[in-house]
Amino acid sequence: MMADAAPLLSIKEITKKFTGITAVDHVSFDIGNNEIHALIGENGAGKSTLCKMLTGEYNIDEGHIEINGEEMHFKEPADSMKVGISMVYQERNLVGYMTAAQNVFLGSEPMKGIVVDQKEIQKKAEKLQEYLGVNIPLDVPVEKLGAGEQQLVEIMRANSTTPQILILDEPTASLGEGEIGPFLNFVKKMTKDLDLSVIYITHKLEEIFAIADKVTVMADGKKTLTANISEITQEECVKAMIRGDKIKTFDIPKKDYKELEKKKVIEVNELTYGGKEHDVQFYVCKGEAVGFYGLVGSGRTETMEIISGIRPADKKEFMFDGETVTGGDSFKMIQKGIILTPELRRDGIFPSLNLVENVCTLFVKKFATAIGMIKKKEGVDFTLEVLKKNGTKYTSRNQLISELSGGNMQKIIIGRSIEVENLKLITMDEPTAGMDLGAKSEIYLKIRNLTDNLEKGVIFISSELEELLKVCDRMYVFYEGNIVKELKREEFDKEVILGYALGGAVNG
Amino acid sequence: MEKVKQKNNINVSKYVLLVFTIAVGIVFAVLQPTFISFGNLTNVVSSTVVLCIASIGLSLVMITGEIDFACGSELAAAACMSVVLYKKGIPYVLVLVIVLLFCAAVGAVNGFLHTRIGIPGFIATMGTSFVLDGFSKWFTGGKRVTISTGGNTFSRLGQYRIGGVIPISIVVLLLVVVAMLIYTEGMTNGRKLYAVGSNDSACKYIGIDARKEKMKAFIISAVLCGLAGIINASQLNMANPYMGETTLVNLLTMLMLGATFYRIGEFNVPGTIVGALLVNIINNGMVLVGAETWQQFVLQGAIMLGAVTLITILRARVSKKG
Numbered sequence: 001m002m003a004d005a006a007p008l009l010s011i012k013e014i015t016k017k018f019t020g021i022t023a024v025d026h027v028s029f030d031i032g033n034n035e036i037h038a039l040i041g042e043n044g045a046g047k048s049t050l051c052k053m054l055t056g057e058y059n060i061d062e063g064h065i066e067i068n069g070e071e072m073h074f075k076e077p078a079d080s081m082k083v084g085i086s087m088v089y090q091e092r093n094l095v096g097y098m099t100a101a102q103n104v105f106l107g108s109e110p111m112k113g114i115v116v117d118q119k120e121i122q123k124k125a126e127k128l129q130e131y132l133g134v135n136i137p138l139d140v141p142v143e144k145l146g147a148g149e150q151q152l153v154e155i156m157r158a159n160s161t162t163p164q165i166l167i168l169d170e171p172t173a174s175l176g177e178g179e180i181g182p183f184l185n186f187v188k189k190m191t192k193d194l195d196l197s198v199i200y201i202t203h204k205l206e207e208i209f210a211i212a213d214k215v216t217v218m219a220d221g222k223k224t225l226t227a228n229i230s231e232i233t234q235e236e237c238v239k240a241m242i243r244g245d246k247i248k249t250f251d252i253p254k255k256d257y258k259e260l261e262k263k264k265v266i267e268v269n270e271l272t273y274g275g276k277e278h279d280v281q282f283y284v285c286k287g288e289a290v291g292f293y294g295l296v297g298s299g300r301t302e303t304m305e306i307i308s309g310i311r312p313a314d315k316k317e318f319m320f321d322g323e324t325v326t327g328g329d330s331f332k333m334i335q336k337g338i339i340l341t342p343e344l345r346r347d348g349i350f351p352s353l354n355l356v357e358n359v360c361t362l363f364v365k366k367f368a369t370a371i372g373m374i375k376k377k378e379g380v381d382f383t384l385e386v387l388k389k390n391g392t393k394y395t396s397r398n399q400l401i402s403e404l405s406g407g408n409m410q411k412i413i414i415g416r417s418i419e420v421e422n423l424k425l426i427t428m429d430e431p432t433a434g435m436d437l438g439a440k441s442e443i444y445l446k447i448r449n450l451t452d453n454l455e456k457g458v459i460f461i462s463s464e465l466e467e468l469l470k471v472c473d474r475m476y477v478f479y480e481g482n483i484v485k486e487l488k489r490e491e492f493d494k495e496v497i498l499g500y501a502l503g504g505a506v507n508g
Numbered sequence: 509m510e511k512v513k514q515k516n517n518i519n520v521s522k523y524v525l526l527v528f529t530i531a532v533g534i535v536f537a538v539l540q541p542t543f544i545s546f547g548n549l550t551n552v553v554s555s556t557v558v559l560c561i562a563s564i565g566l567s568l569v570m571i572t573g574e575i576d577f578a579c580g581s582e583l584a585a586a587a588c589m590s591v592v593l594y595k596k597g598i599p600y601v602l603v604l605v606i607v608l609l610f611c612a613a614v615g616a617v618n619g620f621l622h623t624r625i626g627i628p629g630f631i632a633t634m635g636t637s638f639v640l641d642g643f644s645k646w647f648t649g650g651k652r653v654t655i656s657t658g659g660n661t662f663s664r665l666g667q668y669r670i671g672g673v674i675p676i677s678i679v680v681l682l683l684v685v686v687a688m689l690i691y692t693e694g695m696t697n698g699r700k701l702y703a704v705g706s707n708d709s710a711c712k713y714i715g716i717d718a719r720k721e722k723m724k725a726f727i728i729s730a731v732l733c734g735l736a737g738i739i740n741a742s743q744l745n746m747a748n749p750y751m752g753e754t755t756l757v758n759l760l761t762m763l764m765l766g767a768t769f770y771r772i773g774e775f776n777v778p779g780t781i782v783g784a785l786l787v788n789i790i791n792n793g794m795v796l797v798g799a800e801t802w803q804q805f806v807l808q809g810a811i812m813l814g815a816v817t818l819i820t821i822l823r824a825r826v827s828k829k830g
Contacts, residue, residue, distance in 0.1 A: 310712045331715035342713050350706035352774050361703045362714040364696040372696045 006069030008033050008197055009054075009085075009165055013063035016049050023049040025221040026063065031165065036191055036198045038208040038229075041218035041241055042436035043407055047201050048090075050218070051167050054199075055087045056080040084164035088154045090173060096143035101125035103142055104157045128156055132190055147296060148179035152186070159194075167199045172207060173434060176296040176463055178502055184211050203436060205234050217241055238437070249441070250448050255473050257488065260285040265321060265424050265457040266338075271306055272315035278303070279482040284425060284457040289447050291468035292461040294478030294501050300461045301343055302481070304427040308340040309333035321424055334362075337424035339417045341431060343461070348413035351402035355394060358401045359383040359416045366421070382419075390415035391442070407439040414443070418450060426450065427459040432467060444471045465494060477501050525769035525779065525815075529786040536793035543796050550675060552792045557677040558583075558740045560784040562755060563762045564688045565732025568725040570763055570775040571692075571705045572718075574622065574629030576726065578614070578637035579733040579759060580752030581644070586611055586737030587747035588644045591653045591662075600661040608734055614640065615730030619723035629722075644749035652748035666742030677739050684732065685781055692777040701725060705774065761808065762787055765815045772822045786811075 007030035016024040024046040031037050039047050052058045054065065056074025064071050067083055074080045077087075094103050101121050102109075110120040125138050134156065136149045145153070151171055158166055168187070172180050188211050191198050200212060208215055209229060217225040217240040225232075225240040263286040271278050280303050284290045292300040305311035307318065309330040317326050320336065333339070342348045350358050360367055360379040367379040383397055390411040394404060401409060410431060417426060428447070432440040448471065450456040462468050468475055469492050477485040477500040485500040487493075536543040562579055569576040576582075586607050593603045614636060621632035655662045668676050692698035704711055704721045711718040733755075741747040765786055766779030790811065794804045 329715070329717065330712050331717065334715040340713065342710070346707070347710050347713060350703050350710060352706045352771070353702060357699065357702070361699055361716065364699055364716070368696045373690075373694055374696060374699060 006066065007031060008068060010066040010069070011050075011054070011063075012066065014050070014053055014060050014065065015062035016046075016053055016058055017061050022221050024053065027218070027221075027223045028063075029216050029223060029226045031197050031199065032214075034191065034195050034197060035213040036188070036200055036211050038212035038215040039199055039201045039218065040203065040205070040208060040215060040237065042438060043405060043434070045218040045241075045436075046221040047218055048169060049221075051087060051169065051199065051201065054080065054165075054167065055085055081161050081163070084162070085167070086158040086161055086163035086165070087167040088151075088158045088169065088171060090169040090171075092150060092154065092174075094142045094150060094153060097141045099139050100136060100142055100145065100149075100153045100156070101138040103153055104128065104160055106157070108160070124160075125156070128160060131194070132156060132159055133193060134186065146179070147174045147176065148183060151175065151183065155190075163196070165197045165199065167201070169201045170203065170434070171200070172202065172204065174296075177465060177498065178295055180207070187211060203434075205237055208237070209234065241437070250445055252448065252471075252473070252489070253452060255288070255489070260288060263287070264319070266307070266318060267320075268303075268307065268318040271303060271313055271318075273302060273306055273311070273313040275314065276481065282476050282483055282486070284459060286424075286457055287451045287455045288474065289451045289458040289460055289472045291472035291475040292459060292478060293463075293465060293468055293475055293497060296463060298478040298501070299481035300478045301429055303478075304340055304429065304459060304461065307333075308338050308427060310340060334420055337420065337422045338427075339420050339423065339425075340427040341413050341417050341429060343429040343433075345406055345409055345413070345433075349401045349409050352400060354400055355387065355397045355412065356380055356383045358412060359386050362416050362420070386415045386419060387412070390446075407435050410435070410439075410443075414446065418446075418456075423456055425457040425459065427461065429461045430463065431460070432462065432464070440467065447471055465497060469494065479503070522770055522772060525765060525782050525786070529782055529789065532786065532793070533789055536789065536796065540793070540796045543793055548792070548796070550673075550678065552788050553678050553681070554675045555792065556784055556788040557675075557681045558736045558743070559755070559758055559762065559788075560681055560781065561684050561739070562733045562736035563759045563766075563780050563784050564684060564777055565729040565736075566756075566759050567763060567766070567775055567777050567780040568688075568692070568701065569629070569722075569729045571701050571777075572722045572725050573705045573708065574722060574725070575633065576618065576729045576733075577630055577633040577756065578618065578640060579729065580755030581637040581640035582611055582614055582730050582733035582752070583737035583740065583755050584747070584749055584752030585614075585640045585644045586734035587741035587751055588648045588653065588749055590738045590741050591655060591747045592647050594655065594662050595653070600664075604738065607738055608731055611730045611734030612727050614734075615727035616723070618730065619726035622726070623719035623722050629726075633726075641749060648747070648749050650749065652746055654746040656745075663742050663745055666739050666744070677743070680735075680739065684735070688732075688777050689781075697721075697724070698777075702771075702774075702776075758787070761812045764812060764819065768815050768818050768822070773819050783815075 009031040011027060011029055013026045013028050014024060015022065015026050027050060041047050049058065053060050055077045056079050057077055064073070066072065072083065095106065098106070104125050105121050109116040110124065111117060112120070122138060129135060129138070134152050136145065136152055142150055142153055151174070172183060175183060184207060187198065187200070190196065202208060212229050215227060215229055215232065215237065216223060217237060219241055264283045265286055267283040269281050271280055278299060294300050302311060306313040306316055309328050309332060317324060320338065350361065356379055360383060367375045367382065369375065380397065387394060392408050392411045392415065394408065401412065414428065414431060431443050435443070444467065447458050447460060450458050460468060460472055473489050475487045475492065475497065476483045477497055479501060487497065542548055562583055566576055566579050589607045589610065590603050593606060594600060618633050618636055621627045622629040664676060665680070666677055670676060670679070692701060700716050700721050703716055704718045708718050737752070740751065762783040763775050763780055765783030766781070767773060767775050769779035769782050770776050771779065787808065790807060791804060794807065
């Protein structure tokens, strides 16, 4: 990179303390001109907090930052924007019914007298597109765009102020497998073409090695490593991120499929929803983890939400535990022993309720007398047991669930679901989304425990093929609402699976 | 560490409203010793009865995240109906049954419009409130209707004192309070109710039918508002179609205050009860110390704003953690 001149951005011993804990602890590193600098670490390692200090969203408690050798003190994000720092947050901040162009210039619309100059917006947006080298429809509401295109709209917006430094917070978290590659190429090209520097926050090591020039690893608020990407291996990165003992390993026992098939929990042929018949032939046996793979929107979630009584269907009929099921809401399905943990974590929690209430709402009948009086003591004891069994970190059972970290929320969501009486089939929809490696491995272990020791059927829906390959006994590939391929564990092949997921039945 | 601190903050502030209410009571007692005379205290409570019962009803709907805009109209319609039906010579007990059933039906219509048709609760109940106001004007002829003969069964509910001391209306209030506290804090119904309010879309994943819970809330709200109206008519020996006009605003003050209590930042029944008590202590106390009407308004407004400010700050603190 650039020689001795002061680096573009220099982070000097910055520290952020929240009441009691130190979120970022004397971290220093430099960002050079025109470099993609990856920032990795587990959840809660302090990456986002660090970046929020760079944008001025948080005050810096100790230390400071320098831009081109000049000390900076930001009071709010507008200050950092002035000197060329712009951030794309992990959560989408788009107004769904507005067009891409309108979203990009939201809040800084060019005016014509007292009205917004729509023509000018369109023109400026087109210019920006050309400048960035992207091509997305500017005149349709952004809610009609795909996740990848929406991400590009966010990036366009961040670039509308022509920053020198662009911070991308987990930009691929919501993208499907097929969208990630092109997106990474785009980031690389943009960085080069615009002479930008990018701070790229992520969990995914492959991405770092695909695009970054340098990497900084954080763990527990401290910097553990900064290195040129060419001088480091994946293993070294992982070691810097976590203590080795936090990743749990497991073996998958060999299965006798003939024997297994005698114990089918569920068998489905087709479902009709959205006015269309969908060919979703699959079955799950006792003690089997079955993966559902497919692109975002390929019908994995829809299928299982219909089976679990959450989503209405035009017509459904399937065999479950020896009986034909044609209807029933989620309450009835849970009683039968089918439950689903939602794709979005926020759909699984009651933010303004405490931990006991969050666990016990699933068991309103169980911890109540015949006339509906709550048995408080039993509910509390049960909750404490669930929390303990699942290794949840919390300070008080009376604290609100929204005070917990995402990983701990997920532990509660899954933990309470597997306690459902006479549970036979549990569907986990993207249970590891946004989790770090240690927490992910705990989920994998939990799934294998459910199948191998407790004889439950598990459906594991995920957009990360690697984890399905690692955990599942069998896999179904979805394409445009239908199941297009079934594979047994010994037939698992990444390329074949991706082929079906991207191209449907073309191959077969 | 950080979380421990946060939690303690919230736990302490959980009961601030009750402490404040007691403190206000003490201040009035010092300023004007008659405030704590038994006679005045029963006055404070019995003047609370109508709005307190209605506010508990409204709380249920507000807990689910909706609003019953029609609560004032339900109150007025019930009051008018009770007078008109009683004047027709129908026994009072039967009048009670008819009016409360009518209110339950109104609540069911509100619930149906919102949960089954999908109209936002605010708009659905606004619609029914106009219809109800129309009804009230129709069977009262648009003016106030009175019960002339004193000492009749009609005025018992609102005015009779058991043993000449304890008003029946306070007994009714206590029954409603106890019943609704058990319902919301001690029963599965309440657990589901708060769950619906906390996250509507999470309910379906754990087998709670949010629509059913909202339906129940709308029905109970309408019935309790109706009961409040009946008691009000009985207290006044009269009713008119306009008596519910300011009800909603008054109830909202109590609910907002209540949301600073027990479940911070959320509407809840225990909080509403304390809130209702506080509003009435202030109103009554201000009268006793000889304050002028404008001063009452200023103080009530200031307290309401203070409460909302507090909720907003507390909510922001909670959501920051999320």
